[in-house]
Amino acid sequence: MTAQPADSPPVTVLSVIGPPGAGLGSVAGALARRHEGEVLALADITERRASASPAIAAAVRDTSDPLGHIPGPLACRLMRSAVLSRSADTLVLDGYPATAVQAEHLLNVLRGLPGHTLAVLELVPDKGALRRALLAPTPGHLTPDWRNPAGPAPGLPARYRQRAPMLRFVLERHGVSRHVAESHLPLAELLDAADNAFGLLHERIPDGAAS
Numbered sequence: 001m002t003a004q005p006a007d008s009p010p011v012t013v014l015s016v017i018g019p020p021g022a023g024l025g026s027v028a029g030a031l032a033r034r035h036e037g038e039v040l041a042l043a044d045i046t047e048r049r050a051s052a053s054p055a056i057a058a059a060v061r062d063t064s065d066p067l068g069h070i071p072g073p074l075a076c077r078l079m080r081s082a083v084l085s086r087s088a089d090t091l092v093l094d095g096y097p098a099t100a101v102q103a104e105h106l107l108n109v110l111r112g113l114p115g116h117t118l119a120v121l122e123l124v125p126d127k128g129a130l131r132r133a134l135l136a137p138t139p140g141h142l143t144p145d146w147r148n149p150a151g152p153a154p155g156l157p158a159r160y161r162q163r164a165p166m167l168r169f170v171l172e173r174h175g176v177s178r179h180v181a182e183s184h185l186p187l188a189e190l191l192d193a194a195d196n197a198f199g200l201l202h203e204r205i206p207d208g209a210a211s
């Protein structure tokens with residue numbers, strides 16, 4: 001697929017990221033309802049495509065990733081296709097990008113969309129994780145024994161701890177707006193905080209849509 005016409009409407013992309021169990025799906029769905037957008041969840045996209053493609057089904061079945069992520073190149077291709085065939089001008093990405101590679105690829109896709117905006121809401125489980133997430137991002141080699149310089153994050157999957165700092169570094173390097181919040185906060189508070197952080201227009205929010 002090629003870049004879209006210059007007269008295409010501007011696209012707003014809101015990405016909700018964080019560890020498993022942080023309520024990403026609930027927040028992504030509420031953001032999409034609030035801004036009349038479309039949720040793109042890689043797991044759902046993959047499931048739909050796998051039902052018609054034995055190759056995709058095999059890639060998902062054979063993944064060794066403990067978080068269930070499908071292989072990087074396939075994940076990037078599926079999300080690219082979903083973004084370019086979107087049904088709304090506001091997209092909410094549920095748990096994507098999950099890696100630095102996915103972030104770089106997503107940014108390349110969005111560069112072909114005139115007037116696009118990308119903002120990231122990162123959900124973390126507690127104040128300790130919040131402090132780590134707000135540290136100045138630094139690059140690092142994602143080896144099995146790699147650790148965040150701020151120390152380990154008990155209770156979070158090791159693979160997520162390895163990926164998150166490099167993902168944050170890539171987002172910071174490209175100047176992507178990123179707001180970090182504790183996942184246990186009330187949903188309305190999370191949505192309002194994200195709107196304020198990203199300067200989203202409240203006029204676009206239907207009354208009671210996120211209740």
